[in-house]
Amino acid sequence: MAAPTKLELISLPGRGRAETIRLLLVFTHRKFTDTRLTLAQWKAKRKMAGFNDDTKLPVMKINETRTIIGVIDICRHIALQYGLYGSSSGDQEKVDEVIQKLEELNTAMNPILRATITKNYDARKECWNVFKEESLFPLLRKYEELLGEQKFLTGNQYTWADIALVEFLTRCQQCYDSFYLAHFEKLRTFCQVFESLPHIRPYIQGRSDSFF
Numbered sequence: 655m656a657a658p659t660k661l662e663l664i665s666l667p668g669r670g671r672a673e674t675i676r677l678l679l680v681f682t683h684r685k686f687t688d689t690r691l692t693l694a695q696w697k698a699k700r701k702m703a704g705f706n707d708d709t710k711l712p713v714m715k716i717n718e719t720r721t722i723i724g725v726i727d728i729c730r731h732i733a734l735q736y737g738l739y740g741s742s743s744g745d746q747e748k749v750d751e752v753i754q755k756l757e758e759l760n761t762a763m764n765p766i767l768r769a770t771i772t773k774n775y776d777a778r779k780e781c782w783n784v785f786k787e788e789s790l791f792p793l794l795r796k797y798e799e800l801l802g803e804q805k806f807l808t809g810n811q812y813t814w815a816d817i818a819l820v821e822f823l824t825r826c827q828q829c830y831d832s833f834y835l836a837h838f839e840k841l842r843t844f845c846q847v848f849e850s851l852p853h854i855r856p857y858i859q860g861r862s863d864s865f866f
Contacts, residue, residue: 658685659684659716659717660716660718661687661716662689662714663675663676663679663686663687663688663712663713664690664691664696664712664713664715665688665690665691665711666692666696666711667690667691667692668864669821669825669828669829669861670864671712671725672711672712673821675728675732676688676857677820677821677857678729678732678733678736680853680854681738681851681854683853684732691711696711712724712725712728726757729753729814733749733813733814738813738814738817739813740808740809741809744808745809745813748815749807749814752808752815752818752819753814753815753818756818756822758789759790759822760822762785765785766781769781770829778830782830786831786834790826791837794823794838794841798838798839798840798841801841801844807819819844820844823835824845825864827845828863828864829864
C-alpha cells in the first residue's frame with residue numbers, strides 16, 4: 655500500500671485566502687501540517703529553502719519533493735486530485751467562473767485590508783461599505799437566486815466553488831461585518847449547513863479568531 659501523501663501548507667498568520675485551502679483539505683479528510691509564518695520568518699525560510707525572492711505565500715509542499723505556489727494553483731490541484739472540480743467539463747467551467755468572480759472580489763478588498771493592517775478603522779468602515787454596495791451585493795444577489803433553485807452552485811455535490819464561496823462569505827462576516835448576510839437568507843443557510851457538517855464543525859469550532 656502506498657504511503658500517505660505528506661502535505662505542508664505554509665501561509666501567513668490569520669485566515670486570509672489560504673483558509674480556502676485548509677477547508678478543502680479538511681473537507682477531503684487530508685492530514686496536513688499547517689505552518690503559519692510572519693513575513694520576517696517567511697523571508698528567512700524562503701532564502702534558506704532556495705525560493706525566488708519574489709515567491710509569495712501560500713506555498714504547499716507535497717512529500718518534500720513538489721512545491722505548489724499560490725492560492726489558485728494549490729486549490730486547483732486539491733480540487734482535481736480529490737474530486738472537487740465537478741463531474742463534467744461544464745461543471746468545471748462553472749467552478750472556474752465562480753473562482754474568477756471571487757478573485758475579483760478579493761482584489762476589490764485590498765483597500766479594506768490596507769486600512770485593517772494600518773488600524774485605520776474609520777477608513778476600513780468606509781471602504782467596506784463602498785465594497786459591499788458596489789462589488790459584493792450585486793454578485794451575492796445572483797448567488798442567492800441561484801441557490802433558491804438548487805442545492806449547490808453547480809452539480810449535485812460540493813465543489814471547490816462552494817467551499818471557496820463559504821470561506822469568503824464567512825471571512826467577511828467574522829472580520830468586517832457580522833450582520834451583512836442577514837440580507838441573504840439562502841446564502842446564510844448555505845454557509846451554516848457547510849460549517850455544520852460533522853467533519854467540518856470541529857475544525858470551525860477550534861479555529862482561532864482573525865482580523866483578516
